[in-house]
Amino acid sequence: MDSNQCVVKGFSAGAVEAGIKKKGGTDLALIFADRPCAAAGVFTTNRVKAAPVLVSMERIGRGTARAVLANSGNANACTGASGPSAARKAGEAAASALGIDPEEILLASTGVIGAPLDASRIEQAMPSLVGALRSDGLMDAARAIMTTDSFPKISVFEGESGGHSYRIAGIAKGAGMIMPQMATMLCFVISDIHISSRNLQKALVEATGSTFNRITVDGDTSTNDTVIALASGAAGNADLDRAGLEVFGTGLTAVLNELARMVVKDGEGATKTVHVEIRGAVSAEQAERAARTVANSSLVKTAFYGQDPNWGRILAALGRSGIDMNPDLVDIRIDSVEIVSRGMTRGEEAEAAGAERMKNPEFSVVVDLHIGPFSDRMLTCDLTHDYVSINADYRT
Amino acid sequence: MDSNQCVVKGFSAGAVEAGIKKKGGTDLALIFADRPCAAAGVFTTNRVKAAPVLVSMERIGRGTARAVLANSGNANACTGASGPSAARKAGEAAASALGIDPEEILLASTGVIGAPLDASRIEQAMPSLVGALRSDGLMDAARAIMTTDSFPKISVFEGESGGHSYRIAGIAKGAGMIMPQMATMLCFVISDIHISSRNLQKALVEATGSTFNRITVDGDTSTNDTVIALASGAAGNADLDRAGLEVFGTGLTAVLNELARMVVKDGEGATKTVHVEIRGAVSAEQAERAARTVANSSLVKTAFYGQDPNWGRILAALGRSGIDMNPDLVDIRIDSVEIVSRGMTRGEEAEAAGAERMKNPEFSVVVDLHIGPFSDRMLTCDLTHDYVSINADYRT
Numbered sequence: 117m118d119s120n121q122c123v124v125k126g127f128s129a130g131a132v133e134a135g136i137k138k139k140g141g142t143d144l145a146l147i148f149a150d151r152p153c154a155a156a157g158v159f160t161t162n163r164v165k166a167a168p169v170l171v172s173m174e175r176i177g178r179g180t181a182r183a184v185l186a187n188s189g190n191a192n193a194c195t196g197a198s199g200p201s202a203a204r205k206a207g208e209a210a211a212s213a214l215g216i217d218p219e220e221i222l223l224a225s226t227g228v229i230g231a232p233l234d235a236s237r238i239e240q241a242m243p244s245l246v247g248a249l250r251s252d253g254l255m256d257a258a259r260a261i262m263t264t265d266s267f268p269k270i271s272v273f274e275g276e277s278g279g280h281s282y283r284i285a286g287i288a289k290g291a292g293m294i295m296p297q298m299a300t301m302l303c304f305v306i307s308d309i310h311i312s313s314r315n316l317q318k319a320l321v322e323a324t325g326s327t328f329n330r331i332t333v334d335g336d337t338s339t340n341d342t343v344i345a346l347a348s349g350a351a352g353n354a355d356l357d358r359a360g361l362e363v364f365g366t367g368l369t370a371v372l373n374e375l376a377r378m379v380v381k382d383g384e385g386a387t388k389t390v391h392v393e394i395r396g397a398v399s400a401e402q403a404e405r406a407a408r409t410v411a412n413s414s415l416v417k418t419a420f421y422g423q424d425p426n427w428g429r430i431l432a433a434l435g436r437s438g439i440d441m442n443p444d445l446v447d448i449r450i451d452s453v454e455i456v457s458r459g460m461t462r463g464e465e466a467e468a469a470g471a472e473r474m475k476n477p478e479f480s481v482v483v484d485l486h487i488g489p490f491s492d493r494m495l496t497c498d499l500t501h502d503y504v505s506i507n508a509d510y511r512t
Numbered sequence: 513m514d515s516n517q518c519v520v521k522g523f524s525a526g527a528v529e530a531g532i533k534k535k536g537g538t539d540l541a542l543i544f545a546d547r548p549c550a551a552a553g554v555f556t557t558n559r560v561k562a563a564p565v566l567v568s569m570e571r572i573g574r575g576t577a578r579a580v581l582a583n584s585g586n587a588n589a590c591t592g593a594s595g596p597s598a599a600r601k602a603g604e605a606a607a608s609a610l611g612i613d614p615e616e617i618l619l620a621s622t623g624v625i626g627a628p629l630d631a632s633r634i635e636q637a638m639p640s641l642v643g644a645l646r647s648d649g650l651m652d653a654a655r656a657i658m659t660t661d662s663f664p665k666i667s668v669f670e671g672e673s674g675g676h677s678y679r680i681a682g683i684a685k686g687a688g689m690i691m692p693q694m695a696t697m698l699c700f701v702i703s704d705i706h707i708s709s710r711n712l713q714k715a716l717v718e719a720t721g722s723t724f725n726r727i728t729v730d731g732d733t734s735t736n737d738t739v740i741a742l743a744s745g746a747a748g749n750a751d752l753d754r755a756g757l758e759v760f761g762t763g764l765t766a767v768l769n770e771l772a773r774m775v776v777k778d779g780e781g782a783t784k785t786v787h788v789e790i791r792g793a794v795s796a797e798q799a800e801r802a803a804r805t806v807a808n809s810s811l812v813k814t815a816f817y818g819q820d821p822n823w824g825r826i827l828a829a830l831g832r833s834g835i836d837m838n839p840d841l842v843d844i845r846i847d848s849v850e851i852v853s854r855g856m857t858r859g860e861e862a863e864a865a866g867a868e869r870m871k872n873p874e875f876s877v878v879v880d881l882h883i884g885p886f887s888d889r890m891l892t893c894d895l896t897h898d899y900v901s902i903n904a905d906y907r908t
Contacts, residue, residue: 164831164839194827194839196856229824230857293811293828334810336825337832414730414810414895415689415903422904428625429732431590432689435560436733443560443590460592461626499810500904501897507811508818508896 119252122272122285125308126150126348130248131260134241136234137189137227144238145257146245147184147304148214153346155181156317157222158324160341167192167199167233168223169342171207175219176344179313182220184304184344185210185238188261188289192225192233193339205235213246224302224342226289227263254306258287261302264506265291265382271374273367275309277360282309282351284367288375292384292507294333295412303328303343303375309364310349311356319365320345327372331495333383334503335412343372380495381478385502388420391480392496398488402439407494409437410483417499425470427456430483445486451479515648518668518681521704522546522744526644527656530637532630533585533623540634541653542641543580543700544610549742551577552713553618554720556737563588563595563629564619565738567603571615572740575709578616580700580740581606581634584657584685588621588629589735601631609642620698620738622685623659650702654683657698660902661687661778667770669763671705673756678705678747680763684771688780688903690729691808699724699739699771705760706745707752715761716741723768727891729779730899731808739768776891777874781898784816787876788892794884798835803890805833806879813895821866823852826879841882847875 127149134144157176159169175181185206192199203223211218225233248256258268273284290301305320324343345368356364381389392411397403410416413433419426427448434441448456450470455462473479525543533539553572555565571577581602588595599619607614621629644652654664669680686697701716720739741764752760777785788807793799806812809829815822823844830837844852846866851858869875 162828162831163834163837164827191824194824194852194855194857196840196854229822229828230852293825295832336809336811336828339824339828339831413732414899415732418900418903421900424904426625428587428590428735429689431560432558432625432732432735435558435735436691438559441559444592456590456626458592459590461590499900501900503810504814504817504895504897504900507814508820 117270119255122254122270123252124283124285124306126350127306128249128251129253129257130245130250131256132241132245132248134237136187136237142256142260143187143189144241144245145186145260146210146249147257147306148249149182149346149348151348152180152182153348154311154313154316155179156313156320156345158320158343160338162337162339164194164339166225166340167195167203168225169340171200171203172222172224172342175222178219181222181346182216183210183214184222184224186224186261186302187238188263189227190225190231190233191227191229191340193229195230195232198232202233202235206238209239209242213242222344226261226302226340229339254285254287261289263289264384265289267382269375269378271371273371275363275367277309277353277356280351280353282307282353284371286371286375288379290379291382292333293336293338294331294379294383295335295337301338301341301379305345305371307347308350309347310351310353311347311364315356315361316345316347319368322365323369323372327369327376330493331376331380332411333380333497377495380497383497384506385500386497387500388498389478390420390496391493393480393482393491393493394485395482395491396485396488397490398440400490400492403490403492406434406437406439407492409433411494411496414499417496420474420498421500423471423474425450425455425467425474430481434483440487441485442487447484447486449482450474513666515651518650518666519648520679520681520702522746523702524645524647525649525653526641526646527652528637528641528644530583530633532583532633538652538656539583539585540637540641541582541656542606542645543653543702544645545578545742545744547744548576548578549744550707550709550712551575552709552716552741554716554739556734558733558735560590560735562621562736563591563599564621565736567596567599568618568620568738571618574615577618577742578612579606579610580618580620582620582657582698583634584659585623586621586627586629587623587625587736589625591626591628594628598629598631602634605635605638609638618740622657622698622736625735650681650683657685659685660780661685663778665771665774667767669767671759671763673705673749673752676747676749678703678749680767682767682771684775686775687778688729689732689734690727690775690779691731691733697734697737697775701741701767703743704746705743706747706749707743707760711752711757712741712743715764718761719765719768723765723772726889727772727776728807729776729893773891776893779893780902781896782893783896784894785874786816786892787889789876789878789887789889790881791878791887792881792884793886794836796886796888799886799888802830802833802835803888805829807890807892810895813892816870816894817896819867819870821846821851821863821870826877830879836883837881838883843880843882845878846870
């Protein structure tokens with residue numbers, strides 16, 4: 117993406133190398149708004165929350181913010197009393213360099229858990245970080261928050277409200293420890309739309325529910341998951357009516373959806389992106405549970421890697437999920453190829469055709485339970501040798 | 513183990529190659545008692561149950577049985593109406609060859625899900641199978657039920673009741689799709705003790721709860737899990753009193769525990785056997801949930817493989833399990849080395865000492881939540897490159 121395409125009126129962004137990442141490379145990102153913004157946030161539901169998550173959860177309650185400061189290389193999680201103190205120090209350094217109130221700065225961290233964050237590195241890097249702020253700097257920020265990611269994740273939507281055009285631009289990181297629940301790894305969204313913080317929060321929660329909360333890489337939920345949205349109002353539109361809010365919500369969902377797909381596509385070691393859809397469940401809760409169980413099964417995910425339409429493993433996963441089901445009613449499709457009909461194989465030819473579809477980098481598995489009206493879906497990836505390599509070697 | 517050590521009075525066993533396994537090798541096993549036995553069984557809680565499980569669940573209600581017929585290479589699961597019919601045909605062939613009632617035969621299958629079982633191969637193999645029965649044939653049966661297992665699993669306990677010595681011998685198979693819930697893959701236990709089927713069932717359920725129901729390889733629960741116990745009474749002991757039942761229960765638990773450990777040790781691709789223990793939880797349910805979540809986390813299991821005392825992943829798994837906890841109270845030990853105290857690292861030296869313990873093929877991870885009196889434990893293994901290889905290639 118051309119860096120000009122992610123310019124959003126009222127915002128600048130930038131990144132520098134602060135020496136936090138062991139491997140080197142940019143690891144400190146700043147997004148700055150030239151005026152107070154409506155602010156909304158969604159955070160991890162993990163009971164163990166990183167220090168910057170706790171600080172940002174407190175600050176988001178104000179409904180306004182001016183900046184997001186994020187580092188990679190260190191999650192600042194499980195660091196005891198030193199955690200919030202380091203987070204606050206980093207925020208204070210940014211506030212003083214930007215000439216704003218520390219309470220207007222939201223914080224996020226990602227990286228190793230349990231190692232103390234050295235705030236002095238962030239303090240020392242602050243002058244050059246503020247100097248690096250540019251209106252087209254969002255791609256630099258997207259690169260600086262990467263850890264095991266293999267590509268930066270950015271998505272832009274252009275909308276219009278009463279003759280005023282506006283943009284929604286989002287960046288995200290995440291490749292492992294991905295099964296967000298009410299949140300994701302790190303995702304920052306900026307928009308020049310004029311919107312109340314209440315409506316922004318509502319739109320963010322809704323968009324997150326159908327995007328980041330429906331993906332999984334490995335079934336593990338991070339301690340640092342954070343989605344933050346800032347809206348500067350520089351687009352100059354009037355207060356949004358219901359139709360305007362709907363357009364904005366659609367746009368925001370499109371941006372988060374694209375970013376969520378990128379996170380799964382970039383899942384640690386992943387070679388396949390797989391849409392798991394459950395239909396015909398007796399309740400919404402059961403549809404979600406079934407989709408989550410299939411999407412997280414190690415056996416199903418290794419079969420995806422092996423391009424093997426091993427529907428027995430899918431049925432076994434459904435069976436252990438505890439949902440109501442009658443195995444003799446279940447249909448299973450891979451893309452448009454039905455491989456199981458009423459609980460039985462459609463035969464070798466159908467399975468071969470299904471295996472053919474699984475050679476593609478992206479495909480869908482659709483299960484119809486045929487006992488109710490509810491459906492849900494999850495986006496997952498395969499479990500590969502490289503996932504094991506990445507995670508056996510991550511710290512050592 | 514010497515095959516003489518697994519001779520149990522009143523029983524014979526044997527195995528042949530019936531041509532069910534694609535790769536060849538023995539794949540059909542028979543255990544036969546020379547008189548009706550007290551019989552007990554525990555079966556998978558997966559809603560999708562294989563045909564032989566359904567048949568055996570029905571027959572075990574009689575409380576007596578004479579034989580167990582088990583095949584590997586085909587799970588006879590998700591095979592529609594042909595499934596129970598093939599299972600019954602196989603049982604009838606064995607009953608007629610042995611001169612007993614088909615209802616006295618318990619059935620079990622393991623292998624590929626979804627492929628119809630060709631009962632005629634079992635029928636054809638029956639004369640040679642019955643001819644292969646030997647009093648010291650249990651090891652042959654243990655070998656014939658292997659699929660991805662790399663070694664046969666057998667365990668023997670010797671007990672005594674009122675001057676009558678007796679034996680409990682068990683065989684098991686299982687390496688993948690292992691997170692039994694109220695059951696395991698396949699496990700057959702024979703004993704010459706005299707015991708009522710009611711007491712046998714009670715002892716079996718209790719012993720299973722603390723052994724097979726506390727192991728996991730990959731979090732997937734099979735459609736075919738079956739534990740069957742047969743007691744011939746040939747030891748000649750009088751009815752067991754409470755103390756006698758307790759000794760038998762201890763012996764049975766010891767046999768199942770050793771078999772369960774073998775299943776984890778032989779976990780697909782596993783290089784480490786890890787005891788995960790949770791202490792100080794507010795309820796038994798939460799202790800179990802926490803132990804299960806840590807033991808099934810892909811990130812924790814790859815860290816085991818990498819011999820990395822990555823306690824951040826353990827805390828993150830605890831956090832997402834939804835249990836009550838205060839991260840600042842948590843202690844974590846690897847064997848006797850405390851690496852986390854009150855939610856914080858004990859420092860690099862302690863972590864290095866923990867990493868040293870993780871080089872052993874077996875070690876324990878003990879988490880103390882310090883907020884309640886309840887504890888539980890799970891036995892798990894690491895997640896390795898070979899797990900991925902085995903399961904990406906299993907059918908193809």
